[in-house]
Amino acid sequence: MRFLITMNMPSAKGYSVHQITVEHESKTIKEFWNYLQDNEFIMANLMYKIRNDDLSEYWEDRGSLIINTAHIGKVQELIEFKDDRYGH
Numbered sequence: 490m491r492f493l494i495t496m497n498m499p500s501a502k503g504y505s506v507h508q509i510t511v512e513h514e515s516k517t518i519k520e521f522w523n524y525l526q527d528n529e530f531i532m533a534n535l536m537y538k539i540r541n542d543d544l545s546e547y548w549e550d551r552g553s554l555i556i557n558t559a560h561i562g563k564v565q566e567l568i569e570f571k572d573d574r575y576g577h
Contacts, residue, residue: 494563
């Protein structure tokens with residue numbers, strides 16, 4: 490399952506927090522929550538959304554990532570909207 494994680498640490502661009510999209514073997518957000526509570530460090534796959542010149546998009550797996558759970562501020566299930574309901 491894919492999750493959007495907001496980290497309480499500076500981004501490479503100098504912002505005070507940054508977000509990462511990861512894929513983890515957990516089947517639900519509650520299962521992921523339990524996994525986070527039981528582990529100081531977790532491993533997941535870092536996912537990047539790539540936009541082609543024709544504006545089509547796909548996800549690229551950038552490999553394994555180890556995350557220090559002490560720096561996680563927020564986690565949510567990644568929800569992708571297929572339409573332009575918010576004008577973006």
